[in-house]
Amino acid sequence: MLDKAVVFSQIDGLRQEMIEALMSLISVPAVAPENGGDGEAQKAKCLVQLLERLGFDKVECYNAPDGRVSCGGRPNVVAYLFGVSDERRLWIVSHLDVVPPGKVDAWTETLPFSSVLCGDRVVGRGSEDNGQSLVSSIFALRALKLLGVKPAFTVGLVFVADEEQGSTYGIQYLLKQQLFKPNDFVVVSDAGNAAGDFIEVAEKSLLWLKLCVMGKQVHGSRPDKGLNAHRIGMDVALALDRLLHEKYSKVDALFDVPNSTFEPTRKECNVEAVNIIPGEDITYFDCRILPVYNLDEVLEDINQLLRYYEEKTRAKITLELLQKQSSPILNSDTDDVVLRLKTAIKHARGIDASVGGVGGGTCAAFFRQQGIHVAVWCTIDGIAHQPNEYARVSSMIADAKVFALLAMG
Ligand SMILES: [Zn+2]
Incomplete structure (x- = not known):
């Protein structure tokens, strides 16, 4: 040789x-x-x-x-x-x-x-x-x-x-x-x-999520007549963030960043002016999940949380799966x-x-x-x-x- x-x-x-x-x-x-x-x-x-x-x-x-x-x-x-x-x-x-x-x-x-x-x-x-x-x-x-x-x-x-x-x-x-x-x-x-x-x-396994909250757009002075999708969107995103971190908290030293990560990332523009109460709120999550977890279970938990918020707020909340890769x-x-x-x-x-x-x-x-x-x-x-x-x-x-x-x- x-x-x-x-x-x-x-x-x-x-x-x-x-x-x-x-x-x-x-x-x-x-x-x-x-x-x-x-x-x-x-x-x-x-x-x-x-x-x-x-x-x-x-x-x-x-x-x-x-x-x-x-x-x-x-x-x-x-x-x-x-x-x-x-x-x-x-x-x-x-x-x-x-x-x-x-x-x-x-x-x-x-x-x-x-x-x-x-x-x-x-x-x-x-x-x-x-x-x-x-x-x-x-x-x-x-x-x-x-x-x-x-x-x-x-x-x-x-x-x-x-x-x-x-x-x-x-x-x-x-x-x-x-x-x-x-x-x-x-x-x-x-x-x-x-x-x-x-x-x-x-x-890690990968989930990319698009969360869409639909409320009702109205004048900034009349929240009573509308449904502020931005507020609900923030609530839902934070609740989701907390739920996922608490429930899927295992640590594996093989990985650099040894835990699963769940990050709210992209945020779509909503209204053009300060005096408009937004009727739509769109947030994205980038989740990197340790392979020990089943992605379908994670998604089941996410959907449950969204249904809870739909009932609680009367907003329509949809989840789009942009990427799911175990x-x-x-x-x-x-x-x-x-x-x-x-x-x-x-x-x-x-x-x-x-x-x-x-x-x-x-x-x-x-x-x-x-x-x-x-x-x-x-x-x-x-x-x-x-x-x-x-x-x-x-x-x-x-x-x-x-x-x-x-x-x-
Ligand atoms: Zn590359």
Whole structure:
């Protein structure tokens, strides 16, 4: 087998190409239609061109039909480098889509979709989340290809759509295509820490709720004639907040934030003037729930509380489920993919990685639901979804080295 130092210096030599690839991918927005974007098609096109230019053995595109985007589909790209053995495959999963830039004024280093290199950082929307891992996985294999090294197993790089909005058109669609086998190794490269020594093996279950309170809008001076939805909405939100925290209070030290979290987040605008009593109040909750709890039970409790408030206030209260994703725990310290990843990290970086759980939401949950073991790992500072989001070039290169060792078995 080739000395790892040769592989590492090959990867170091690809530094400039990696930076250029990341910057060109950032320049193509891939925002979901829910957030006013046109999906990932343009970005997928650029990616496929890159993959073909770099000489991957096979590149496939799986389009999930979606009438909301102009091309009618959401692309999922899979690129293969064939290995010595095809009995088990190594899959490295990252996502094409990005969240919207937010307030453009807050981007002080560059415009969100025109990236810039500042020292060790490539700044731009989608740089850390998840462009860095797209590029590190691609160039890990590129280095092996240039050296004429066949990976120990066939490696599939998976670039999915729709990760930020629930993965219906992304990994969930791809899992239905039967690409993945239960004994494959799957690494989802979409969570980690700055030291690169944290492997995520569990995620919390997810509930995203939209609470809508309908009262009656009237003049500010005549509350007697209306029904103030804002007051009721605040009451209900606080009651819900208290109920969920009190009832679902277990702690699990495996997780960073060891308890379930229930956060009121988004609040929709109601009336335009101070002297209008609002007839509608809309609040959202982001709940990250420890896997020991059954989501249907949590929802039953929520519905009971809402019915109580409906009776008490005469307002109509509806609950919309924006996302419901239960996330079983499969992995353990002795898991094959975790062990291989730990070994690769140790050999490439000289560090001992530890395992743990997070508040979640990566593609890994969907693999776990199907009983496929998966580890989540990359080296990131953790500034995803923020203005001035960046990826460290040094982390991108360091991760590529770990992926190359994983592929070499
Ligand atoms: Zn991500």
